[in-house]
Amino acid sequence: xxxxxNEEIECMSREDMKKLQDExxxxxxxxxxxxxxxxxxxxxxxxxxxxxxxxxxxLYKLPFLSKADLREAYPYGLLAKPLSDCVxxxxxxxxxxxxxxxxxxxNDVDMWEDCxxxxxxxxxxxxxxxxxxxxxxxxxxxxxxIHGGSHKVGCLTxxxxxxxxxxxxxxxxDLGSTILCCTPSYAAYIGETxxxxxxxxxxxxxxxGIFGAEPWTEEMRRSIEKSLGIKAYDIYGLTExxxxxxxxxxxxxxxMHINEDNFIAEIINPDTGEVLPEGEVGELVxxxxxxxxxxxxxxxxxDLCVLSRKKCSCGRTLVKMAxxxxxSDDMMIIRGVNVFPSQIETVLIEQGYSPNYLIEVDRKNxxxxxxxxxxxxxxxxxxxxxxxxxxxxALAVAIKTMLGINPKVHLVSPKSITRSEGKAVRxxxxxxxIDNPAK
Amino acid sequence: xxxxxxxxxxxxxxxNQLKGVMAxxxxxxxxxxxxxxxxxxxxxxxxxxxxxxxxxxDVLKDASYAVAVTEILAISIPDAPGQLSxxxxxxxxxxxxxxYLYAFTGASDKAVSFVIRVDDNxxxxxxxxxxxxxxxxxxxxxxx
Numbered sequence: 001x002x003x004x005x006n007e008e009i010e011c012m013s014r015e016d017m018k019k020l021q022d023e024x025x026x027x028x029x030x031x032x033x034x035x036x037x038x039x040x041x042x043x044x045x046x047x048x049x050x051x052x053x054x055x056x057x058x059l060y061k062l063p064f065l066s067k068a069d070l071r072e073a074y075p076y077g078l079l080a081k082p083l084s085d086c087v088x089x090x091x092x093x094x095x096x097x098x099x100x101x102x103x104x105x106x107n108d109v110d111m112w113e114d115c116x117x118x119x120x121x122x123x124x125x126x127x128x129x130x131x132x133x134x135x136x137x138x139x140x141x142x143x144x145x146i147h148g149g150s151h152k153v154g155c156l157t158x159x160x161x162x163x164x165x166x167x168x169x170x171x172x173x174d175l176g177s178t179i180l181c182c183t184p185s186y187a188a189y190i191g192e193t194x195x196x197x198x199x200x201x202x203x204x205x206x207x208x209g210i211f212g213a214e215p216w217t218e219e220m221r222r223s224i225e226k227s228l229g230i231k232a233y234d235i236y237g238l239t240e241x242x243x244x245x246x247x248x249x250x251x252x253x254x255x256m257h258i259n260e261d262n263f264i265a266e267i268i269n270p271d272t273g274e275v276l277p278e279g280e281v282g283e284l285v286x287x288x289x290x291x292x293x294x295x296x297x298x299x300x301x302x303d304l305c306v307l308s309r310k311k312c313s314c315g316r317t318l319v320k321m322a323x324x325x326x327x328s329d330d331m332m333i334i335r336g337v338n339v340f341p342s343q344i345e346t347v348l349i350e351q352g353y354s355p356n357y358l359i360e361v362d363r364k365n366x367x368x369x370x371x372x373x374x375x376x377x378x379x380x381x382x383x384x385x386x387x388x389x390x391x392x393x394a395l396a397v398a399i400k401t402m403l404g405i406n407p408k409v410h411l412v413s414p415k416s417i418t419r420s421e422g423k424a425v426r427x428x429x430x431x432x433x434i435d436n437p438a439k
Numbered sequence: 440x441x442x443x444x445x446x447x448x449x450x451x452x453x454x455n456q457l458k459g460v461m462a463x464x465x466x467x468x469x470x471x472x473x474x475x476x477x478x479x480x481x482x483x484x485x486x487x488x489x490x491x492x493x494x495x496x497d498v499l500k501d502a503s504y505a506v507a508v509t510e511i512l513a514i515s516i517p518d519a520p521g522q523l524s525x526x527x528x529x530x531x532x533x534x535x536x537x538x539y540l541y542a543f544t545g546a547s548d549k550a551v552s553f554v555i556r557v558d559d560n561x562x563x564x565x566x567x568x569x570x571x572x573x574x575x576x577x578x579x580x581x582x583x
Contacts, residue, residue, distance in 0.1 A: 376449055376482075378505040383447035383486055383556065384538055385477050392481070410481040413451045415503045 002251060002314045005121040005153070006114070009261045010316045014309070017317065021264055022055030024289035029053045029062070032295050035080040038073045039065070039297060056264060059287065060275050064298045070100045070240060079103055081293040091139040092239045092338060102239050103293040109148065111290050112242040115259045116149020119248030122257075122314070123208040123233040125179050127154030130205075132177035134168055134186060135213065137161040141243030142213050142336070146181045149245060155179065162186060165193045172204055180209040183336045184216035184224065184232075188366035191227030201229025210235050212244050214333045215324065217432060220366075221253075234323065240299055241286050247321050250314035257318035258307075262290045265319060266298070267307055270328035281306045283328045284321065302329045332429060334361055334368045337405050341426045344372060344407075347398045352377055356417045362430040369408070372399065376411040442510035442560055443577045444492045449505035450476070450483040460485060460504065467491075467498040472580045473513075473543035473554055486541070488513070488554065490581045512555045512563055513575040515545055523553070529570035530555075535563045545575075546583045 004010045012020070030050045032039050042063040043049070052061055070078065079086075081103070088104040104112070125131065131150035135142030143161055150157040158177060160168055168190060171177065180187060187209055194204070206228050212235035221232045236256050237244035246263055247256035258265050267282040268275055276282040284305040287297050303324035312320060332339045345355050353374050360371040374395065382388060388411060396409040418425075450456040457476065464471065473488040489495045492508065499506045516522040530537065538556040545552040552575060557563045567574055 376505055378449075381447070381449055381505040381507045383445065383484060383507050383509045385479055385484060386538075388449075388482065388484070389479065411449075412482070413449055413456075413503075414505050416451055 003121055003124070003126070004316070005118040009259075010118060010257070010318055012261075012317055014317060017260060018056060020261055021289060024261075025056055025059065025264065025287065026050075026053055028287075028289045028291075028295055029297065031292075032080055032297055036078055036295075038069070038077045039063075059264065059266065059298070062287075062298050064273060064285065064300050065296050066300045067100065067240075067302070074099070075101050078294060078296070080295050081105055086293050088144075089139075090141045090144065090239050090243060100240060102242075104242075105292045108242070108291050108293050111262055112145055112245060113148035113152045115242065115245035115248075115262065116145050117152040118259065119210060119233070119235050119245050120146075120149055120153045120155065120179065122248055122250045122316075123179060123210050123231070124251075125150075125153050125155055125208070129153070129155040129178045130158060130176050131155035131179045131181065132158045132160060132168075132172055132206075134160045134162050134180065134182035134190070135244075136336075140336075141237065141239045142183075145237065145243035145245060146210070150181075165190055166197065169194055169197060169199070169204075172206065173199070176205045178205050178207050180206055180228065180230070182209075182211060183213050184211040184220055185214060185335065185363070185366050185368065187211050187224045187228065187232070188220060191224055192366065195227065201227070204229070206230045208233060210248075212236055213336045219432075236321065236324075238286075238301060240294075240296055240301075241288055242291065246286065250312065250316055252313045254312075255308060255320035255322050257312070257316050257320055260318055263288055265307060265321065267305065268300075270300075270302075270304070278307055278309060281325065284324070302327050302331060304328055330427065332359075332361060332427065334370050334403075335405050337403060339370075339403055339405070343402050344399060347395070347402050348374060351395055351398055352380070353395070354414070356415075357426065358417055359427045360430065361427065363432075368431065370405060371408045371410060373410045373412050373417065375414050375417055378414050442564070443488060443513045443554075443575065443580060445486055445488050445509050445511045445554060445556075446492060446495055446499070447507045447509060448485040448487075448499060450485050452478070452480070452482055456483070457485065459502075460499065463498050463502050463504075464489070464495060467494055469495045469498070472583060473541065473552070475539075475541035475554070477539065486539075486554070488543075488577075488580055492577070509556070510560055512557065512560060512567065513552060513580060514555065514567060515550045515552045515573045515575055518549055518551045522551075525570070526553070526555075526567070526572055529566050529572065530557070530563055533562060533566040535559065535566065552580075 033050045046063050086103045092100040137143030209230045209232045225232050233249040235248050237246040247258040249256050264287040266285040270283040284301045284303045304326045305324045306322045308320045358373040362369045392409045399407045470490040477484045540555045
């Protein structure tokens with residue numbers, strides 16, 4: 001039987017939900033206009049006043065925000081509450097120079113954790129469960145968000161963070177973890193390690209997993225479910241909007257319910273900004289209508305996605321988003337970290353290399369690999385192998401410092417990487433991350 | 440001091456890379472006296488001594504190759520057991536660290552020649568001279 005964390009909201013009629021969203025949006029736009037100069041200027045520029053927004057039907061009139069705005073407004077430019085009202089900062093993973101930082105009031109943290117509690121409940125979690133949190137803790141929202149939601153549900157929470165896989169499994173076995181929360185690739189790796197340690201799913205009490213922060217396929221879901229003997233649920237979120245739990249999967253496992261009492265989702269044409277009707281693929285845009293400290297209006301996620309209001313067998317009426325099918329920009333998610341080719345380019349130029357490079361991303365043994373071929377600098381060419389290998393290592397360290405993940409750097413001959421006339425092909429992503437849309 | 444200039448060329452770890460360099464040298468009428476290739480997982484370094492260093496460097500650079508010129512030591516020793524060991528004893532006693540070495544054939548079938556790459560050429564050359572090891576000049580090699 002389906003259980004809900006907040007049945008009233010999760011199963012609310014469309015009519016009531018729209019009414020709630022209308023009220024919250026009107027108040028939010030007023031709050032932002034009055035307190036965030038950056039967005040007020042955008043609205044003024046577009047000639048939109050808070051009075052023009054009478055409900056969600058007027059949403060399209062409001063200007064968009066993008067990651068570039070967040071960087072430009074760093075750190076306080078989009079803050080809508082005095083810092084004394086804020087209790088938390090989280091940040092996105094590895095972005096060029098200025099990171100994106102998000103602020104939370106206690107109400108914001110409560111709202112976020114409430115969203116996560118809905119996800120844990122949808123995955124069958126109750127206060128009887130032992131919730132094993134193997135997302136990274138720290139500025140990354142994965143650890144903190146799931147941790148808070150787990151507390152809310154009343155699960156016995158194991159704040160493991162990621163890494164030290166054998167210890168993870170030992171704790172899992174000794175302390176009877178029932179719900180595993182981490183990235184899907186780490187879950188797959190844990191599954192393999194369990195078998196390498198001579199254990200089977202029967203040695204563990206795991207029943208469910210809540211996996212997110214990176215793309216994964218149905219095939220990977222089935223493989224994780226088999227290796228760990230669990231049901232695997234997807235969860236979606238982004239730091240800019242709050243963190244994991246913006247949307248979550250239910251027992252039907254066919255898309256994620258968006259917590260639309262807090263986040264209004266739109267699908268737009270990424271080129272024109274025009275709002276697309278339900279069922280069409282476009283860029284996912286979120287408006288947070290309850291966030292106090294860092295309320296983003298019409299934030300462009302760059303995730304390409306489709307929304308559906310088809311009746312869900314779980315009973316929830318919250319709109320569902322399909323797994324993102326790609327990006328409308330060149331961002332890659334590698335080992336859970338957001339990576340833009342431009343970041344790698346910045347390091348190359350700083351280190352005196354030509355900005356001709358080729359990034360190859362693959363997934364081997366469930367771990368993402370990042371290989372970067374770089375044209376060697378003829379001025380630094382040495383007849384000694386060690387000198388050249390030191391250059392490769394130094395460059396790998398500099399890129400690791402920028403991205404937070406270890407690449408393999410391969411020096412290649414000057415001018416050997418194909419120059420293309422138009423848009424350079426910088427990235428070859430060999431991972432199969434999205435399911436065949438034809439199915 | 441009889442330091443000899445060696446040309447190094449960066450090679451990608453792909454088929455036909457060495458062939459490409461050889462074609463360029465052929466067109467330039469360059470003759471190779473000594474050659475070795477060091478390889479790693481990612482790339483190779485071709486090292487050679489040629490009869491016309493300046494010209495070889497010019498034609499390779501024109502073809503966008505990464506080229507380095509390094510001064511190395513070249514020696515000629517009798518083709519007999521224990522000869523290389525004697526050279527290494529001499530260098531070892533002076534604490535000379537060898538980066539790499541490779542053999543090449545000279546004009547005589549009674550002698551064998553070696554390229555030796557060390558960090559301190561002067562110290563190594565003096566030690567070899569004291570030890571009675573014949574060192575070759577670039578001219579010696581070109582005329583072989």
